[in-house]
Amino acid sequence: MAEIHPSALVDPKAELADSVKVGPFCIVGPNVKLGENVELLSHVVVEGWTTIGNNNKIFPFASVGHCPQDLKYNGEQSRLEIGENNTIREHVTINPGTEGGGMLTKIGNNCLIMVGAHVGHDCQIGNNVILVNNATLAGHVTIEDWAIIGGLSAVHQFCRIGKHAMIGGMSGIENDVIPYGSVTGNRARLAGLNIVGLKRRSFDREVIHSMRTAYRLLFAQEGTMAERVEDVQKMFNNVEPVMEIVKFIRQESSRGVCTPK
Template sequence: MANPKIHPTAIIEDGAKLSDGVTVGPYSIVGAYATLGEGVELASHVVVTGRTTVGARTRIFPFASIGHQPQDLKYKGEPSTLDIGSDCLIREGVTINPGTEGGGMRTTIGNGCAFLANSHVGHDCHVGNNVIFSNNVMLAGHCEVGDFVIIGGGAAVIQFARVGSHAFLGGMSGLEQDLIPYGMALGNRAYLSGLNIVGLQRRGFSRNEIHDLRRAYRALFAQEGTLLERVADVTEEFKDHPTVMEIVAFIKAGGKRSMCTPKNGDEA
């Protein structure tokens, strides 16, 4: 690949590491501890700073702020990090913060993610692969987001929440609880409205897999018994069904937030 292509108005601080094929556009800044992988492209007016690593072929658009100190009043300058995977798309005005001492010192972003204009990833978050944040999504600190999650425009996720793989959070929703894998949540405040059936179909899940998920969903969120009792029943019935057991494992693992549940009468 070609050597880095740097616009005359860009600032590359001493110590920054730029791999082959990197493009740094007008008025962009790359900090002393930043590393840009092969083929990374910074459009104009991009700032990548802090102990930040950006994976190969990721593209970052104007006025994105990547790696500045976290928005945590307890932060005292500790050398925390931000790791962004390869082939990501980071659009205008996006902000992504590194970790803090109170959260493990690290924020991570997987491969193939898209962060649309003005979305935000808070400190100590861990975002999986192939995740899409629509415009103005707000992810507070310490959140976990699984693979293939889609979050609609203007949605907000409270700190310490977990969003399971293949889940969908609707636009303008306010998520205050954990959202199960394959689940769909809507509303302010968000409630579990069923399974992300359209997403599952688009990603090639079989009819049988979707059927099993529907049955398990109805059993997990039935009116009878406690959630723990229903989880035990589903574990026994669906122990040979990997997709269902992913939901079971998510619920059993627990977290600092309660589980997002349906309104009465909602089904998958």
């Protein structure tokens, strides 16, 4: 039987696993599903058609699943899905999807969403992602695995952030960021590869060397981007991280790829 504080308001239609803990003054709506060992500490509101997986911990004054900040939203039964083992800190806001974005906002596993961060409608967030304090994602943003979004940063709608990318604090992201890339600045520009992150995650030294060489070739002045991508693919077709960057650049994008200063 779920442990529910007397001051909490949990709709009888909500589905709560037996090991759920709902703290003081929390509100849980009728279409919410909470998995095993989910803990709402206090003053947490979970609404909408929201599913939260096992072992998530949500801190005070977070707002999860309330209707999107989109004037086109008309009450559709769009969804929010949150995976397992995530930490969602104080004052975080996470919105469900909209009809224009597939009706789904999705967050993976093992993410840390820090104080005051915002996840807009139709965002797709992978695993092991960190959103530092007051990082904000507009609608339709894609964040791949292991990316870090620095504090007070803002990501424009429809942008893609590649896996293992590092977004410096107080950056404004208007373009896609390649996997393993590092960007910073007001209207951020690519500053190189996220070498610190690669070393922390035990990437092989030779692989990092190949990635550095590929990076210099991709963003050289000679030729077109399409030509440079083709050359890099031929030279490094056995280096998986380089091929991930090549694939990312070739994918269709409405925002274009962030380039160096």
